[in-house]
Amino acid sequence: MKFTDGNWLIREGFTLSTAVQAHDFMIADNKLTAYASTRPIQGRANTINGQLLTIQFHSPLPGVIGVKLVHFAGTVDHGPHFELAGGSGDHVQITENDDYAELKSGNLSVRVNKGPQWSVDFYRGSERITGSAFKSMAHVEENGGAVYMREELDLTVGEWVYGLGERFTSFVKNGQVVDIWNKDGGTSSEQAYKNIPFYITNKGYGVFVNDPGAVSFEVASEKVKKVQFSVPGESLEYFVIDGPEPKEVLNKYTALTGKPSLPPAWTFGLWLTTSFTTNYDEATVNSFVDGMAERDLPLHVFHFDCFWMREFHWTDFKWDERTFPDPEGMLKRLKEKGLKICVWINPYIAQRSALFEEGKKHGYLVKRPNGDVWQWNLWQPGMALVDFTNPDACEWFAGYLRDLVDMGVDSFKTDFGERIPTDVVYHDGSDPVKMHNYYTQLYNKVVFEVLEEKLGKNEAALFARSATAGGQKFPVHWGGDCYADYESMAESLRGGLSLGVSGFGFWSHDIGGFENTAPADVFKRWLAFGLLSSHSRLHGSSSYRVPWAYDDEAVDVTRFFTKLKCRLMPYLFDTAVEATEQGVPTMRAMFLEFPEDPASEMLDRQYMLGDSVLVAPVFSKEGNVAYYLPEGRWTHLLTGETIEGGKWRKENYDFFSLPLFVRPNSILVMGANDVKPDYDYAQDADVRLYQIEDGAQVSRKVRNVKGETELGIAVSREGSTLRITADGAGKPFNISLHGFGQAASVQGGQLNADGSIAVGAFSGKVEIQVTLK
Numbered sequence: 001m002k003f004t005d006g007n008w009l010i011r012e013g014f015t016l017s018t019a020v021q022a023h024d025f026m027i028a029d030n031k032l033t034a035y036a037s038t039r040p041i042q043g044r045a046n047t048i049n050g051q052l053l054t055i056q057f058h059s060p061l062p063g064v065i066g067v068k069l070v071h072f073a074g075t076v077d078h079g080p081h082f083e084l085a086g087g088s089g090d091h092v093q094i095t096e097n098d099d100y101a102e103l104k105s106g107n108l109s110v111r112v113n114k115g116p117q118w119s120v121d122f123y124r125g126s127e128r129i130t131g132s133a134f135k136s137m138a139h140v141e142e143n144g145g146a147v148y149m150r151e152e153l154d155l156t157v158g159e160w161v162y163g164l165g166e167r168f169t170s171f172v173k174n175g176q177v178v179d180i181w182n183k184d185g186g187t188s189s190e191q192a193y194k195n196i197p198f199y200i201t202n203k204g205y206g207v208f209v210n211d212p213g214a215v216s217f218e219v220a221s222e223k224v225k226k227v228q229f230s231v232p233g234e235s236l237e238y239f240v241i242d243g244p245e246p247k248e249v250l251n252k253y254t255a256l257t258g259k260p261s262l263p264p265a266w267t268f269g270l271w272l273t274t275s276f277t278t279n280y281d282e283a284t285v286n287s288f289v290d291g292m293a294e295r296d297l298p299l300h301v302f303h304f305d306c307f308w309m310r311e312f313h314w315t316d317f318k319w320d321e322r323t324f325p326d327p328e329g330m331l332k333r334l335k336e337k338g339l340k341i342c343v344w345i346n347p348y349i350a351q352r353s354a355l356f357e358e359g360k361k362h363g364y365l366v367k368r369p370n371g372d373v374w375q376w377n378l379w380q381p382g383m384a385l386v387d388f389t390n391p392d393a394c395e396w397f398a399g400y401l402r403d404l405v406d407m408g409v410d411s412f413k414t415d416f417g418e419r420i421p422t423d424v425v426y427h428d429g430s431d432p433v434k435m436h437n438y439y440t441q442l443y444n445k446v447v448f449e450v451l452e453e454k455l456g457k458n459e460a461a462l463f464a465r466s467a468t469a470g471g472q473k474f475p476v477h478w479g480g481d482c483y484a485d486y487e488s489m490a491e492s493l494r495g496g497l498s499l500g501v502s503g504f505g506f507w508s509h510d511i512g513g514f515e516n517t518a519p520a521d522v523f524k525r526w527l528a529f530g531l532l533s534s535h536s537r538l539h540g541s542s543s544y545r546v547p548w549a550y551d552d553e554a555v556d557v558t559r560f561f562t563k564l565k566c567r568l569m570p571y572l573f574d575t576a577v578e579a580t581e582q583g584v585p586t587m588r589a590m591f592l593e594f595p596e597d598p599a600s601e602m603l604d605r606q607y608m609l610g611d612s613v614l615v616a617p618v619f620s621k622e623g624n625v626a627y628y629l630p631e632g633r634w635t636h637l638l639t640g641e642t643i644e645g646g647k648w649r650k651e652n653y654d655f656f657s658l659p660l661f662v663r664p665n666s667i668l669v670m671g672a673n674d675v676k677p678d679y680d681y682a683q684d685a686d687v688r689l690y691q692i693e694d695g696a697q698v699s700r701k702v703r704n705v706k707g708e709t710e711l712g713i714a715v716s717r718e719g720s721t722l723r724i725t726a727d728g729a730g731k732p733f734n735i736s737l738h739g740f741g742q743a744a745s746v747q748g749g750q751l752n753a754d755g756s757i758a759v760g761a762f763s764g765k766v767e768i769q770v771t772l773k
Contacts, residue, residue, distance in 0.1 A: 001179075001216035001230050003140055003150060004223070013143045016150075017051045017071075018135035019118045025101045030089030032057040032103040034112050036137065053137060055112075055120075060086025060239075062106035063252050065122070066210070067132075068237040069149055071139040075234045078431040080212055080389075080438045082469050084256055108242035122205075122240050129205050130154050130240065140230070149236035152226040159203050160601055161219050161227060162589065165196035165467075166479065166499035166507075168491040171589070171604035173199065173219045180215040182418040182437050182466055186515075187482040187491050193418055194467040194477065195437060196502040198253060199227070202591055202601050204243035206253055211236065212441075212468055213434035232433070246501075246592050247584045253503050254583030258473040260505030261448075262580045263461040263535075265573055265705040266340050267411070267476060269300025269677035270562050271463075271537035275544055276305050276514075281323045282330050288546055289337060295555050297547065298562045298675045302334060303342040303413060303463070303539070314380050315345055316353040317400040331408035338676070342411040342463060343404065347397075347443045351375065351382025355400075359384065364393035366424045374424045385420070388442035389435075390427035398450045405454040412451070417443050417466035440466035448474040458707060463508070463537070472583075475506040476535045484513030484540075486619045489526055493617065494604050496533070500585030500592075506576070507587060508535035517543045520550040521621040524557045524655040529617035531561035532609055532660070534576070534586040557655050563674035568613075570669040570681035570702050575610035577707045586610060594630045603628060606659070612666035612690075613637065616659035623653045632664035633691050635739040642691070642739045662738070664691035667700035667713055682710040685733040686756075691740050692717045722770040724748075730763045741772040 005011045019036035026033040038051040054070040093104040100111040113119040121131040136152035155161070161173040168187045169176060176190075185191025197209035199217070209215045211231045218228040229238070239256065243249040254260070272288060274280045285302065292299040310320040319327035331341055349355050349365065359365040365373045366385040373384050387393045401412065417440035422432045430438075444464050451460035464477045471477070479495050482488040496507045511530035512523040517540065527547075530536045538545035547558040565572070575586050584592065588608040590600035606616035606627050614634070616627035629645030636643070637660045643649070651659065662668055672684040682702045692698065694717055702711035712727040724735065735757040737743060742755050748768035750758040759768065 001148070002218060002222045003138075003230070007223075015141045017139045017141075019053050019055070019137040020135060021116060021118050022112060022114055023052065025096065025112070027094050027096070030058065030092040030094070032094050032101055032112070034101065036118050038139070040116065051139065053139065055137065057103045057110055057112070059089055059092045059103065059105035060084065061252060061255055062091050063108050063242045064239055064256060065103065065105050065108055065110050066237060066239045067110070067120070068235065069137055069151065070235045071147075071149065072234040078429050080430045080434055082210060082212055082257060084210070085258075086256070106242065107244075108240065110240070124205070124242055124244055129203055129242070136226070139234075146232065147234060148230045148232055149234065150228060150230040151236060151238065152223065152228045153207060155201070155220055155225050155227060156203065159201050161199050161201050162591075163196065163199040163206075163498060163502045164217060165192050165502050166194040166477070166495040167192050168495045171494045171497055172602055175221055176219050177221050178217040178219060180217070180437065182420070182440065182468070184416070184418045187480055187488055187495060193465050193480045194471065194499055194504075196467070196469050197229075198469060198502055200246060200249050200501050202246070202595065204246060204249065204595065206241040206249040208239045208241060208253060208256070208469070209236070210238060211434070212438040213431070213436070246595050247582065250501070250503060250583040254472065257470045257503060259581070259583055260472040260475055260579050261460070262458045262576060262707050263475050263506055264459050265569070265678035266300055267461045267535060268569060268572060268576075269536070269566070270298060270531070271301040271303055271342070271535070271539075272299055273303035273537065273539040273545065274305050274307070275540040275542070277307075277542050278544055280307070285330075285334070288544070289334065289339065291546060291548065293337070295548065295559070297555065297559050298566060299339065300677060301340045301342055301411070303344070303537070305344045305413070305539070308343055312350055312352045312381060314350050314353065315348060316355050317345070317404060318354070328407050335408055340410040341408055342413055343409050344413045344415055345401075345447070346414070346416040347386045347388070347439075348380055348383045348416060349386060350380035351384075356382075356384060358396070359386065359393070362392065362396070363387075363427070364390060364396050366421075366426065368423065369425050374421060378419065379416070386443075387427045388439065388446060389430050393427070394442075394446045398446055401447060401450040402454060405450065410455070411461050411463065412447050413463040414444050414447050415465050437468045441468050441471055444471060444474040467504070469503070472504040475504070477504060477507055478535070478537065479507065479509040481514045481541075482510060484516040484518035484522060486522060486525070488513055489522070489529065489617065490605060490619050493529070493607070496587055497589045497604060497607060500587055501589055503583055505579030505583070505585050506534045507585070508533055508537050510539045511537060512540065512545055514539065514541050516541070519621075520554055521655075523547075523550045524554050525618050527554070527557050528561050528655075528658050529615075531565045532615045534572070536565065553655060560656055566674045566677055567670045569677050569679070570671045570685055571610060571612070573681065573703050573705070573707070574669070574701050577703055578610075580707075590628075590630075597630050599628055600630060612663045612668055614659065614661045614663065618653055618658050623655075624650070625653060625659060626650045627659045629661060633739065634661040634664060635690050636660060637662050640738065662690045665693055665696045665698050666690045667698055667715060669700060669702050669713075678705050680704070680731070682729060682731045682733065684731070685711065687713055687733055687735045688738055689715060689722070689735065690738045692722065693740075694719060720772040722772065724768040724770065725765060726759060726768065727765045728762055730761050732761045733759050735759060735768070743770045744773040745771045
């Protein structure tokens with residue numbers, strides 16, 4: 001939201017009262033509080049009939065500093081609030097001298113100037129990383145009575161801003177106006193399903209605005225060397241989060257707002273859906289499932305979209321008896337084929353749903369100020385909203401979900417949650433404007449906790465569309481409604497990368513696009529991208545997404561990349577556990593892994609899948625693709641070709657390949673099973689060593705499906721000698737060398753005819769020494 005008119009003037013209709021001079025300070029309870037006047041104090045008379053802003057500096061975690069700016073402190077806070085972690089602040093150091101007051105947290109510090117001009121500066125050690133300058137902090141009044149709090153933080157030369165949720169606009173946010181307001185806008189607009197008031201920059205710090213409501217960002221747009229953010233009301237709180245590496249920023253941000261939960265291993269397999277408005281019954285479903293099996297296409301999850309329930313009755317959690325007369329038996333039969341089951345739900349209750357009268361009677365539905373149930377006709381006729389601020393309503397909603405899990409449902413697609421009105425009253429008195437974005441958090445939490453309760457920890461997974469900060473605790477999320485073309489494929493990737501740098505670990509998208517039906521070439525290119533994403537789903541709007549509906553080659557491409565993903569699962573699941581431990585996404589923007597490489601800073605058509613595999617989807621029918629390889633000698637995963645990086649490349653690929661390169665000095669573990677994602681990853685694993693350079697030391701873990709380490713591999717190289725330490729759980733595996741020579745002799749393992757090294761079953765540690773030719 002813009003408050004100024006160019007560099008010199010205030011926008012007509014607004015009055016700004018800005019921090020211009022520090023008056024005094026208070027230190028107590030590990031907090032530093034500054035009192036800033038909005039006009040110079042040259043004598044006692046200047047303290048009368050003026051404004052005083054209260055700015056409190058505190059630190060919930062080392063390397064994280066919070067700033068709370070308050071104008072009127074008497075405003076009632078109705079909530080809701082983000083659930084944030086934090087301690088007593090005993091790690092904080094506060095000092096004061098003649099020039100400034102300083103609060104230090106880890107290697108991050110904030111200094112508040114005591115001179116005649118107000119300024120706040122954030123330092124990493126002795127390096128200033130950002131700050132709030134003279135007249136940046138402000139209380140704003142609009143003609144008509146609305147009030148806002150505003151802050152402006154400096155950007156340096158060459159500084160780029162990323163994040164702010166799943167945004168489909170340009171990946172670098174400089175020059176954009178971003179309003180944090182969840183909307184159902186598809187993937188082809190500036191609107192977003194998942195708005196997160198957090199950004200990260202290539203200078204190795206992040207900023208989180210602690211407000212679930214309507215935060216407005218001007219990212220180098222109103223003032224080109226600043227990020228401005230503002231909120232309605234009389235107070236604003238934000239946190240500056242230091243890295244210094246971008247991945248460490250995400251680690252600290254998710255320590256504050258919540259780490260991603262670990263989805264079960266089966267969710268990483270291929271999902272197939274009925275699609276949205278198509279006609280289907282058990283026979284149709286079986287034709288899909290059996291058709292996949294007959295074509296040797298591994299399938300792991302089957303999803304029933306909206307019309308598993310009767311039209312006009314959404315949501316009543318009741319199978320349409322006209323189409324599914326024996327739902328429990330049907331689910332049992334599908335599960336006997338090795339499938340997991342997901343069903344579509346939303347938090348909206350249509351008037352024809354049996355749940356409407358129940359909810360109305362017991363007060364479980366969101367109301368208007370006059371006590372009426374809030375209703376409208378957009379989506380479902382007469383639909384109402386479940387009031388998830390009411391614990392009884394949550395339990396009521398959860399009871400129906402438990403019944404479905406008992407019937408055989410393993411997951412829920414939690415659709416919608418963005419079109420939330422503000423002219424309503426909530427059970428707990430929450431501010432309806434702040435509830436607009438926060439509603440989805442309560443909705444997804446209820447569903448996720450039911451699955452966790454019924455199925456166990458690390459066995460719960462959603463397929464969620466809307467989110468706010470903290471939503472990463474309830475994975476998985478997908479990218480919403482995209483068109484069936486290359487442009488939407490690319491915008492979907494931008495959205496996924498933006499969400500990943502906003503603290504979310506797992507992300508998916510509709511392979512082939514949701515709206516319309518893709519040409520066969522788009523579908524086949526999207527298959528490679530989709531099956532090299534953390535989660536992979538075939539879904540559409542008005543047509544089925546079975547591969548044979550496109551052409552025979554689409555069937556072969558589906559088989560190829562699905563089996564490849566299954567074999568990659570030991571590596572992918574280790575990456576998934578890392579996401580839960582460190583807050584680093586499985587699909588990583590290039591600058592996360594290569595923060596020192598300026599060429600990586602603006603890349604949005606390629607990504608790192610984990611720390612070792614580079615993926616550059618092909619966005620053209622002809623197979624032409626341009627991509628960038630950072631420095632080092634990279635090895636193509638499929639062909640074994642080695643290429644020197646540090647430059648751009650333009651190449652052409654058929655439908656069975658794409659730029660898919662393994663980073664030098666990597667251990668990539670591939671499994672022995674290519675038909676399912678959940679198996680014993682350590683048994684007969686292929687431990688691949690890529691371009692291990694002289695002096696390098698690298699390691700990798702192989703987990704089981706519970707996320708526990710079963711095999712640890714550490715490798716070091718000195719000249720022509722590789723020393724490999726394996727700490728295992730009694731299962732044999734192979735070691736293979738890629739791109740850097742062959743083994744001449746081996747101690748501690750058996751050299752095979754193909755040049756690989758067989759390591760027998762053992763418990764505990766084993767030392768293997770390889771001499772290279």
